[in-house]
Amino acid sequence: MEELSKGEMELYCFGESGNAYKCALALTFTGTPWRPHFVDFFNGETRTAAFRALNEMGEVPVLVDGQNVLTQSGAILLHIVAKTGQLTGSTPFARSEVLRWLLWDNHKLSTQIGTVRFQMNFMPADKRPEGVVPYLQGRLKAAYDVLNSHLAQREWMVGEHVTIADLSCCGYLYYPEPFGFDRKDWPHIDAWLDRIAALPGWKHPYELMPGNPSDRA
Secondary structure, X not given: OOOOOOOOEEEEEOOOOHHHHHHHHHHHHOOOOEEEEEOOHHHOHHHOXXXXXXXXXXXXXXXXXXXXXXXXXXXXXXXHHHHHOOOOOOOHHHHHHHHHHHHHHHHHHHHHHHHHHHHHHOOOHHXXXXXXXXXXXXXXXXXXXXXXXXXXXXXXXXXOOOOHHHHHHHOOOXXXXXXXXXXXXXXXXXXXXXXXXXXXXXXXXHHHOOOOHHHHO
């Protein structure tokens, strides 16, 4: 494996992972030197002993920063903020607000989108637990409503500029696979996603990270 250059971080990721995408965006927007390390999730790499030695939770993303190895997207986003001083609130209260939205996203939005999207697009129909998709889609509509209403009177999740709160909440919403979310139904979310996509360095997840459903077609 090619050695990392000084100060360069390595993100274990694959294109279909919305949680990894959040971290890739944060690394990119802060100008942090980084490289992607492709994880072959769909062929079981996260279940191998070698990967579990890296991350006992058996999940992506994983960020390697020198001798430090971090997992869980929220923790990685906070680490990037701590290292760079960017993408955070400008006051103690604003920083607490950023954390509040990270926690909300992990509990109410991303986890449920990830489950629905995986079941609808990457799991054989005969293996889907009955009723799970419509149940979670109903819960997600409530989350979309919260997000859409929050963005009705503001450009960014917290304060006057983009923060990791935005990157956490947007992580799954750019994916093309159907999971019950249509941007035109949520105009304030739609405009906010356009604002993020207009930031310098933004790329679609399948362009920013290796791995794409077409690779398995």
